[in-house]
Amino acid sequence: MLELIMCIDDDPITLMLFKKVVQKAAFAKEIIYAYNGQEAITFIDNIQTEDTKPQLLFLDLNMPVMGGWEFLDLFNNSNYYHLNNTKVIILTSTIDPEDIKKSKTYPNVIEFLSKPISVEMLGYLKTII
Template sequence: MINKVFCIDDDQITLVLCDMVIKKSGFAKDVITAQNGKEGLAWFSAYFSKTNTGPKPNPPEVIFLDLNMPVMNGWDFLEDYLMKYAERIPETKVVILSSTVNPEDFLRANRYDIVIDFINKPLTAEGLDELKENDQLNGYF
């Protein structure tokens, strides 16, 4: 089981549904959320700026990322994340979770090594079962 996933989506209902499905299916113990890419980056900034002397909590192993969001979309988040944080937590992988039907989005997602899957909304237990079979996650299950 994965310890922590991070869901970034502007739709509150999608975030609640993801939390329920992820926990109920035994995919992850903890789910954290952000409502746009800017909030997602702020979470990572705060995570890496913590100066306490105790051990740092584990980062999320998987980021479920929506593409079409206000303030900062998924692609912009991904670019900033890659520049600032990806090398510091190379075990964290990204799964695009989107309702897009634009073929360009699928092609673009394939250009990123960190993106391990592209799932159409809504997130389902079946979709998570398939994701558990991903070579880059099978050590968790």
């Protein structure tokens, strides 16, 4: 079980479902939420200790203010070298093959999944993280 994960998504229903599925799968002890990439970056900028650093990020691509691609571009900037070992799962409603291809260009993106999250998906993720 992971200690701390973050879900970055602007849809409250997705976030509610995410929380229920993570709890049911006993995947993480704590979940932090951000409603867009900018909120996530602000949280990350304020990380003080290893204990407050998410071990895994679940990222939607289509969000207001700052979308998933913009977040990834910024997150992979050298300003965030201290988080290089934080892995990212793209969790989105898009199934565009170009998006899947583009996600493979980011070294910290380890998987591209379609919404909604399921207990089975989390079981699979446990085997690769």
